[in-house]
Amino acid sequence: MAGRLYALGAWAARRRGRVLAVWLLLVAVVGGLGAGFGGSYTTEFSVPGIESQRAQDLLRADFPQAAAGVARVVFAAPKGSTLDAPADRAAIDRGLRAAAEVPGVVAVRPPAQGGGVSPDHTVAYADVQFRQIPDDVPKSAQDALQASMAPVRQAGLTVEFGGTAMHPATHVGGPSEIVGVAIAFVVLALALGSLLAAGLPLVTALVGVAIGVLGVGFTARFVTMTDTATVLALMLGLAVGIDYALFIVSRHREQLADPRTEVADSIARATATAGSSVVFAGGTVVVALAALTATGIPFLSTMGLAAAATVLIAVLVALTLLPALLGWAGERLRPKQARQARAARAAGAHGTGGAAAQSDTGEPRAASAAGPGRGRIGGGEPGRWGAAWARAVTRRPVAVVLLAVVGLGVLAAPALHLRLGLPSNETQPAASTQHRSYDLLTRGFGPGFNAALTVAVDTSKMPRQQRSAAVSGLAAALRHDPDVAAVTPPLANPAGTLGALNVVPRSGPDDQATADLVHRIRHSAADGKQQVEKAGGRVYVTGTTAAAIDVSAKLSAALPLYVGIIVVLAVLLLMIAFRSLLVPLKAVAGFLLSIGASLGLVTWVFQDGHLGGAVQAAAAAPVIAFLPVLLIGVLFGLAMDYEVFLVSRMREHFSQHGQPRAAVVAGVTRSGRVVCAAALIMAAVFGSFVFDGDPIVKSIGFALTAGVLIDAFVVRMTLVPAVLALLGRYAWWLPRPLARVLPAVDIEGASLPAPAAGPEPAAGVPPAAVRRP
Known part of the structure; x- marks a missing residue:
């Protein structure tokens, strides 16, 4: 695989103009289709076969009036008064007569007809029935209904709206998401030591996200899809798009720290080595998300496939568009110290008639390449903190493993009383009309009124x-x-x-x-x-309450099968990647610990009601029914990102030197900085969605943020080195029968041709500046 990716990276850098043109054309075509012919989304989480769905289908077929969208208009008297005043009743009547004229409204039931007045006469409600089902009630009709209640507000009464026809819209791309991207840029700049290098992952990620999200919008024209699918595609597209590009750019910069490395060869070699990790990691995410189809739940299947398609696009962008942009950047991405050393070497070589230097366009005139550089990202000394951390973890591996496992177990404990459900108006933002109507109806008619x-x-x-x-x-x-x-x-x-x-x-x-x-x-x-x-x-x-119970039961039943699929998939893929039996088993155990701790935190915050103010949760409520399945699929793929990128460096060192503990230290030293930066970037992107008003998006963002931070810093950067230090050489053992059956896949670049030796340094150039591994 590394050889083919080497050729792909070299071709993309050489034909960078064509590659860039193709991707820009693709953005324009998909953007035009998505913007001009995009479909609509549903807010219903329907599951064929469950009783509540069968009943809903029966009502729609034989009793359309009972299944149509209903807007519930809630009226509340000022504090200390009632709704019995003639002026108040007249204002309500005028408002309801105006509501009857709203396009699509077929019936209005005033409070007096349906027992819609609370016993203390302080709260009342009227039901406005539309001709369409809830998803088909247009935003214009919702706005017109709200405007029709102006006479009621002018009379001094409070008016709020609930019901199936007044579902809030899901919005993406708000201020919090922009802040998340800005934080990601800062992390990239610090990790890569270059503003230009930091900008490239953002550019490529935005290209992938634009194609993915707009493509999902166009697909919604033909496939029933929830609005959460777009948000999930945006989340994952941004996060993995930035991370995958970071892996390749960091490897490229690391190689360019050797002044004898030619830009074109470094691009191809980075695409072959870090790109192999990207292919494995991205393929794992894609397969894990596509495996959501095994749950047999259509809305979850479409969410998974939409997100998987976006991740696949991110992988293709990283392997083609990014090398092309690296080719455009040329020598400007070389660390400053190495660039100065290369200039001095070129001047010395030119003066003595030696080898030609690199051309202005970045194309090599003499074949030369570097292996994995020893300098830290951006040049300079090796990653001191990474080496110090790895030595500390491997010095007392038993204590580290026990402490980490116990800590993760404590975090996972709240998940033992996890309850699943679907969001109600109570969980909508406290300032929303849906939440306020929920509170008024509860106050006037009791808590069960919202559970009809x-x-x-x-x-x-x-x-x-x-x-x-x-x-x-x-x-x-x-x-x-x-x-x-x-x-x-x-x-x-x-x-x-x-x-x-x-x-x-x-x-x-x-x-x-x-x-x-x-x-x-x-x-x-x-x-x-x-x-x-x-x-x-x-x-x-x-009804909504019964549907939540049914969907939760269906998803709970599908969870064991899905976990089994994920575990088998992880073991198989990692055995192929690392030619090891114990490394995959260790990776799966760590992944399960990450999942348990993440679900425990989600339960503690959203279900038990802790830190509700910090995450702006409107009310404590059961965890979103499909969150555990979705979290397992997404976090599995992301965890394997870090596992592949970190352990592949360990495997590479062990293959070359045969020293297991030194390989662990070397892997953390050379990859720890990038893995930590990638985790912080993902946390910034996912964390920005925690402050979204939609309770589904909020809980997904929190779960993925917690999961990524726990998996990267506790499991991959702490548990993995400690366990591998304990296992020693046995970590890389694979039974002979498996070794014969499993395909050999090179993700460390061992099959690549050896880099050609560059010219000797010019006189006066410090030896450290041209040191090769």
Whole structure:
């Protein structure tokens, strides 16, 4: 593989104009398709086969009115007064008459008709029903509905909006994301020691993200996709795009620290060595994300495939566009000390008729290349802090392993009581109208009002004369349940084949008592349900709360299979990469520790309610149902990034010198700085999404930030060196039967041709400046 990547890097640097033109054309074409023909996104997390989804499909087919989008307009009286004043009632009537004129509105139910006034008459609500399903209600209609309530606000009343038709939009590319990119640039500049070198990863990452995100938008025209898919593609595209470019640019700068290294050969060699790590790491991320299709959950599959496509684009950009840009940069990326030494050598060679120097365009006139340089990134002495850290970790490896494992176990402990769910309006930003309407309804009608369930009764196979009595009997039975606060009168579709009624629990949407009520309605032998089923009917429970319970159960069931796929994949890929049995097993164990600690922190913050102010979480709530699966897929790929880049340097040193402990120290010394910089960059990018208003995006950003920092600094930079020091030579052992079966893949560049010897240094040039490994 290294040989082919060497040729690819050399070709891209040589044909840099064509490569750049192709990528710019691709950005223009995909950008035009995404901007001009982009599709719409859904906010529903539908899962075929679960009961709540079957009920929702039945309602949409046979009772469209019950499945249409509804905006709930909530009114609240000023403190110390009620809504009984004639002027207040008149203002509400005027507002609702204006709401009835909003395009798409087919019905308005005022508070007086549906029991929509709280017992103390301080809070009331009206339901505005649209013709479209919730996802199809346009933003213009939402804005018009809010504007229609101007008379109510002028009367001094508070007006807030909730309901399925008033879902908040997900926005990307806000100020926090810009801050994250700015922090990433600072880290790049410090790590690479050059503003020009720091800018290249940002440019290539933005190209990849533009193609990936706009391509996802165009795909949404043909595939049902949640709006979270775009955010995930943006997150990963930025993070891995910057990191992959950092790996290659840092290797290039490291090689250029030797003044005898020619720019073109260094580009090709960096693409072959660091690029091999990028291919393995990126391929791992792509496969892990694509494996989300194994869960059998469509919205999760599309999210995974969209993110995987963006990561694949980032890999291709790093292997082609980046070498082309490195070719344009030429000698300007060489560290200053090496550039001065090279200029002095060139002057001396020219004066004595020696070998020709490099051309102004950066093309070599004499074949010369460097192996992995010994200077730190940007030139100078080797990474002193990396060497000191590696020696400290390997000096007491048993104590380090015990301390790290115990610490990660403590962080993982809260995950033992992890609960899964879907976001409700309570978790929306505290300043949003959705959150304020949730609070007002809870205050006026109790916590269960926001957890209302829809019970759908399929009576199509029942005798016509028994349908009404059976549904009414079910409603009466439900009213006697001690956990039910209210049951609305049943409604039937025009054909009389489907009935629907709303059940208001006494507990909130995230309470265990509400989940128990859902299961009891579905499975109990209550007289009303028995009567319906004996007559040939079917009873379904749906609604937002029931859907959250079903989706969580489905994802929990899919989690073991997905973890198994990831573990097998990790062991196989790393065995191929490192020709070792114990290194992959160690990597998987470390990955599982990272996952446990990350989920523990997410549970502690978002479910248990700690540090809510710091992350701007509006309320403590169950963890997003698909977050564990998504975290496992994404973090697995990112963890393997650091594993491959760090351990490949150790393997390279061990192959050359056969000293296992020295190889561990050398690997951390030469790669630790880059791995830490890459982790900080990813943390900056992911962390910027923690301050997004969307609760899903917020929790994903926090989980990935915590996971990356834990995996990079605790697992890869601490546990990995300690464990490999303990294993010694056995770390690189592979049973002969496996060695014969597994393909040999060169990711250290051992198969590359030896670099040609450059001219001797000119007189007066310090020997340290031209030192070769």
